[in-house]
Amino acid sequence: MRIIVLQCSVSYEGRLEAYLPSAKRLILNKSDGCVAIHADGGAYKPLMWMNAPNRIIENLDEWVITNPKGEKLRIKIEEIFSDISYEFGDDPGLTKDGVEAHLQELLAENPQHLESGLTLSKREYFTEIGPVDLLCRDTNGIAVAVEIKRKGGIDGVEQLTRYLDYLNKDPKLRPVRGIFAAQQIAPQAKTLAKDREISTVEIDYDELRGMESLNLRLF
Amino acid sequence: MRIIVLQCSVSYEGRLEAYLPSAKRLILNKSDGCVAIHADGGAYKPLMWMNAPNRIIENLDEWVITNPKGEKLRIKIEEIFSDISYEFGDDPGLTKDGVEAHLQELLAENPQHLESGLTLSKREYFTEIGPVDLLCRDTNGIAVAVEIKRKGGIDGVEQLTRYLDYLNKDPKLRPVRGIFAAQQIAPQAKTLAKDREISTVEIDYDELRGMESLNLRLF
DNA sequence: AGGTGTATGTCGCAT
DNA sequence: ATGCGACGTACACCT
Structure with a gap:
């Protein structure tokens, strides 16, 4: 799990086209490769994301993430405030009841x-x-x-x-x-x-x- | 935005009942008060969450989060590896096209x-x-x-x-x-x-x- | 892989 | 508040 706090703008082209102007945000990059860009509000859903499987090309000032369906996520990095990584190991997962x-x-x-x-x-x-x-x-x-x-x-x-x-x-x-x-x-x-x-x-x-x-x- | 990496177990009682055994996980606590517990995989959806509005009681070894609907999320903290906070400010939000x-x-x-x-x-x-x-x-x-x-x-x-x-x-x-x-x-x-x-x-x-x-x- | 039904769906807009 | 429809729905389960 990689956790990055940064100033960035983001664009998505795929099932729709969307654009995020520059702001301070959080990026989660999980070990399965999925990427999610979170704002500081708006419930648990990220503003934009790209699930696994995908391919991440990481440059100094830009990430380009594509998946086999031809969708594309582009993160333009302006300033990085924090960039930490942790190994979590497998999660035992949850047990549900009453469905x-x-x-x-x-x-x-x-x-x-x-x-x-x-x-x-x-x-x-x-x-x-x-x-x-x-x-x-x-x-x-x-x-x-x-x-x-x-x-x-x-x-x-x-x-x-x-x-x-x-x-x-x-x-x-x-x-x-x-x-x-x-x-x-x-x-x-x-x-x-x-x-x-x-x-x-x-x-x-x-x-x-x-x-x-x-x-x-x-x- | 508060970002915590920790060893924890979690239980949820509300629209269903569920339990997460102890593991290393990520907690996001956004400025609107919402809480999400993420594993290192499984797309962008958290394992468990509690959206705003809610009330968070934070003890040393346990968080208890309740909302007006009577749902309850209980996070048992075993070890904290990282605990950082950032101010993001308002997000300009996204512009969509094409549905x-x-x-x-x-x-x-x-x-x-x-x-x-x-x-x-x-x-x-x-x-x-x-x-x-x-x-x-x-x-x-x-x-x-x-x-x-x-x-x-x-x-x-x-x-x-x-x-x-x-x-x-x-x-x-x-x-x-x-x-x-x-x-x-x-x-x-x-x-x-x-x-x-x-x-x-x-x-x-x-x-x-x-x-x-x-x-x-x-x- | 593709189709169908469920979800703590979430989210937005109407009444 | 509540109901209803859309969603980059995601996700499990089935053929």
């Missing part, structure tokens, strides 16, 4: 959490227009398509509606109804779902995780 | 590029549910709504469908059909569009630009 994948996993193992008596037919049921999160059967043997989101918005209801339209064309499945499940569901999404006769279920993640650990203890 | 707006501009001037004989009625035709990129008439005088994207996905087809549903309620326009135009259109989007009887056109941007420069030479 949509995990929700889907838990609900696939506990479909009855969505509705009493519901049983799983297929997880990630593939269609031409995308994968249906869960395909289930209810106590009457009726097919049920389940769309799972962490945050349930209108777009999720739209997505499930598309799946339902598609699935209901299949004579072997028809009729298919829908359940929209999320940790939180926006009021607008609830209204839209109701309008389309789609059930909504708000999931208590901690409760679901509790059921899972109970299963683990039992079996 | 979807330009594509719309070019197609507004060359609607025949979308379909032979097509003529423009209105660019950015405003409706209650949003602006229709182009409203045209075909050779039979039938109204045509055009949605333009750089990359055409399912969401774009959904958007156009909403516009068509809306426009077809207007007796002065009805019937209205749709054209979905983009530099690239995803196969799923094509399938969905076909299913809804919406035409799709993939635009060759360079060719279109060529026509434009031809126009400029002619007139």
